[in-house]
Amino acid sequence: MEKNTLNWPATDTHAHLYWEDYVEPVEEILARAEAENVGTILVPGTNLETSARVAALVGQYPNLYGAAGIHPSDVKETDETGYLEELERLLSQPKMVAVGEIGLDYYWDKSFTEKQKRFFHQQLQLALRLKKPVIIHNRNSDDDLIQILTEYAGTGLTGVFHCFSGDRPFLEKALKTGFYISIAGPVTFKNSKLKEILPYLPLGRLLTETDAPFLSPHPFRGKRNEPAYVTLVTRFLAGQYQVTEADINRNVTFNTWKLFGIGKKPEPVTTYPIGHNLYINLTNRCSADCVFCDRKDNATIQGYNLKIDREPTADEILSQIPDPSAYREFVFCGYGEPTIRLEELKKIASVLKAKGATIRVNTNGHGNLIHKRNILPELQGLVDKISISLNSLDETEYNSVMRLPAGKGFYQGMIQFARDARSVIPEVTMSVVAPLDADVSDYRRFAEEETGVRFRHRPLDFL
Ligand code: SF4
Numbered sequence: 001m002e003k004n005t006l007n008w009p010a011t012d013t014h015a016h017l018y019w020e021d022y023v024e025p026v027e028e029i030l031a032r033a034e035a036e037n038v039g040t041i042l043v044p045g046t047n048l049e050t051s052a053r054v055a056a057l058v059g060q061y062p063n064l065y066g067a068a069g070i071h072p073s074d075v076k077e078t079d080e081t082g083y084l085e086e087l088e089r090l091l092s093q094p095k096m097v098a099v100g101e102i103g104l105d106y107y108w109d110k111s112f113t114e115k116q117k118r119f120f121h122q123q124l125q126l127a128l129r130l131k132k133p134v135i136i137h138n139r140n141s142d143d144d145l146i147q148i149l150t151e152y153a154g155t156g157l158t159g160v161f162h163c164f165s166g167d168r169p170f171l172e173k174a175l176k177t178g179f180y181i182s183i184a185g186p187v188t189f190k191n192s193k194l195k196e197i198l199p200y201l202p203l204g205r206l207l208t209e210t211d212a213p214f215l216s217p218h219p220f221r222g223k224r225n226e227p228a229y230v231t232l233v234t235r236f237l238a239g240q241y242q243v244t245e246a247d248i249n250r251n252v253t254f255n256t257w258k259l260f261g262i263g264k265k266p267e268p269v270t271t272y273p274i275g276h277n278l279y280i281n282l283t284n285r286c287s288a289d290c291v292f293c294d295r296k297d298n299a300t301i302q303g304y305n306l307k308i309d310r311e312p313t314a315d316e317i318l319s320q321i322p323d324p325s326a327y328r329e330f331v332f333c334g335y336g337e338p339t340i341r342l343e344e345l346k347k348i349a350s351v352l353k354a355k356g357a358t359i360r361v362n363t364n365g366h367g368n369l370i371h372k373r374n375i376l377p378e379l380q381g382l383v384d385k386i387s388i389s390l391n392s393l394d395e396t397e398y399n400s401v402m403r404l405p406a407g408k409g410f411y412q413g414m415i416q417f418a419r420d421a422r423s424v425i426p427e428v429t430m431s432v433v434a435p436l437d438a439d440v441s442d443y444r445r446f447a448e449e450e451t452g453v454r455f456r457h458r459p460l461d462f463l
Pocket residue numbers: 286287288289290292293294295334335336337364402
C-alpha cells in the first residue's frame with residue numbers, strides 16, 4: 001500500500017500550446033509550468049492542421065497529451081470529405097487521448113449551424129467508435145448541445161464541458177450527461193457568477209484548465225495565458241470549496257485518469273488526508289449494502305482509492321501517523337463500517353488520544369447490532385465525536401435504500417445508538433447527504449428534537 005503524497009501536481013486539461021501567441025520555445029512554457037508544480041497538460045486541436053501539430057508535439061514531452069478535432073468555428077473552412085479519416089489517423093497515436101475540441105458555437109457566426117451540428121455528430125460517432133472521450137466547446141448553444149448529447153445517452157460516450165460558463169440549471173443538465181466539468185480562469189474574475197455554481201459541482205466531476213493562451217485568470221486577466229497559471233485556478237477553487245490545493249489537485253488528477261486514461265489508478269490507502277483531517281480506512285466490510293455505495297465497485301472518494309485487498313492492523317495504521325499533532329481530527333471513515341473492527345479502532349484511538357488527538361467515528365450506527373452488545377461504553381474517553389448516517393426517516397425506505405433485511409431492527413437500532421451515544425460521547429451528530437439546496441428540515445427536526453443530537457447536512461462528495 002502506498003503512502004499518500006501531499007504534493008499533488010496541478011493539471012491543465014486544455015492548453016493550445018501551438019498558438020501563434022507563443023513566440024518562445026515550448027520548453028520555456030513547460031519549464032514555468034513545472035516550476036509551479038503543474039503536471040499533466042492536455043493540448044486539444046482545433047482543425048486538421050493544428051491537430052497534426054498536437055500529435056507531433058505530444059510525442060516529444062512526457063507530460064503532454066493531445067486531442068484531435070474540428071472546433072465549431074473551424075467547421076466552415078473544413079472539407080467534409082476525408083476529414084474524419086485524417087482525425088482517426090492522428091488519434092491512432094498513443095498519446096492522443098480524446099476527440100476535441102468539438103461542439104457548437106453560435107456566438108461568432110450563425111450562418112453554418114447545420115454544418116456545425118453535422119460535424120459535431122460525426123465526431124461524436126468517431127469518438128464512440130474509437131472509445132475515446134470528447135472535449136466539448138459550447139458558446140451560446142446550450143439547448144442544441146444538451147439535446148444532441150442526450151441523444152447519445154446510454155451509448156457510453158463520455159467527455160468534458162471545457163471552460164464551463166453555464167448557470168445552475170445548465171450545470172444540472174450537464175451533470176446529467178455524466179460528463180465532467182472543467183473550470184478555467186474566468187472563475188477568478190471579480191464579478192464572475194461562475195463561483196455560485198461551485199457548491200453544486202461535486203469534486204468527483206471537476207477538471208481544471210487554462211484554455212491558454214486565452215482567458216488568463218486574475219491577476220493576469222487580459223494578458224496571455226499559459227499552463228503555469230492553472231495553479232491560480234486551483235488555488236481559487238480550494239478557497240471556494242474550503243479544501244486544500246492538494247485536495248483539488250488530487251481529485252482532478254484522479255478525474256483526469258478516469259476520463260482520459262492518463263496516469264494510473266491510485267494505489268489503495270488506509271490513511272488519507274483531506275483538508276486538515278486524517279481519515280482512517282479500516283475495512284471494506286459493512287452491515288449494509290446501500291444502493292448508492294461505491295464499496296463493491298471502485299470504492300474511491302475524493303481521488304483516493306479505498307479498496308483495500310487486506311485490512312490493516314492497528315500498528316500498521318499507527319506507523320503511518322508519526323506526528324498526530326499535524327491533524328485537526330482523526331476520522332474513522334471509509335467504504336465500510338469501522339465499528340466492525342472495534343478492537344483495532346479502540347487501540348488506534350487510545351494511542352492517538354493519549355497524544356492529545358481528537359477522534360471522530362463516521363458510522364452507520366449498527367455497531368451494537370453487529371456486536372450484539374452495547375459497545376458505546378467501550379468508546380467512552382476514546383472517541384470525541386460520532387457521526388451517524390441518517391439515510392431515511394422511514395423504516396421501509398431505510399431498509400430498501402441500505403438493502404437491509406426487514407424485521408431485524410436496523411432502523412430502530414441506529415436511532416437507539418444515537419440516543420445512547422449522547423451520554424458517553426461528547427458530540428453526536430446525525431448526518432444526511434443531499435444536494436446543498438435540498439429541503440432537509442424534517443431530518444433536522446428528527447435529529448435535534450426527537451433524538452436530541454446535532455444535525456449536519458452534507459452536500460454530495462464531502463465527508
Ligand atoms: S453504510 Fe456506508 S459503507 Fe456501508 S454500504 Fe452504506 S454507504 Fe456503503
